[in-house]
Amino acid sequence: MKANLRKTLLVLVVAGGAIMGYFLWLTTRPVEIIAVHEDGNYCSVLVKNFPITDKGKIDWWLRNKDILKSRYDIPKPATYGGYDVTFWKFGDGYKEDKYDRLCFDDMKTKMNCIDKEPIFTIKRFNYEREIFITYEGRYKLKDNGKIIKLKGGGP
Incomplete structure (x- = not known):
């Protein structure tokens, strides 16, 4: 009986360690x-x-937005101050146009589309604070640096 319990505990510890390692x-x-x-x-x-x-998504944006601005010159606000930056999962790469794919007109090739899998969006309306949109909700960065989840925060 003790041997079975030890084996079970060992399996649980190894499995837990593997899961934690994978998440890390x-x-x-x-x-x-x-x-x-x-x-x-x-x-x-x-x-x-x-x-x-x-x-993690919001923290990554806050840490990297200056780099994105200097490297890619994004975001580019409109004259009224608003912009929209969406991060998309690249997945299996570029594909041909097909129903419900996101295609990019700036690429002059048949393989200029991706499957629509948005990960994270940053929106700014006029000159207001940015809104962060994820699958789980909508968030806003307050003046004090605190991030709050907005009510009715689904996509």
């Missing part, structure tokens, strides 16, 4: 920016290895 690996992979496509004040950023949690 998922959360520490660097984000890979594949491409940036612009259309006025709307910008699509195709990525791999984007953070999984809402907090």
Whole structure:
């Protein structure tokens, strides 16, 4: 009986360690920016290895928005101050146009579309604070640096 209990505990510890290791690996992979496509004040950023949690996504944006501005000149606000930056899962790469795919007119090739898998969107209306939109909800950065979830925060 004790031998079975030890085996069970060993299996649980090993499985738990493997799960924790996998989650650690998922959360520490660097984000890979594949491409940036612009259309006025709307910008699509195709990525791999984007953070999984809402907090991770928002924190990544706050840490990297100056780099994105200097490297890719995004976001590009409209004359009224608004902009929209959406991060899309690159997935299996570019594909041909097909129903309900997101296609980029700035690419003059048949393989200029991706499957629509938005990960994270940053919107700014007029000159107000940014709104962060994820699958789980909508968030706003307050003047004091605190991030709050907005009521009715679904996509």
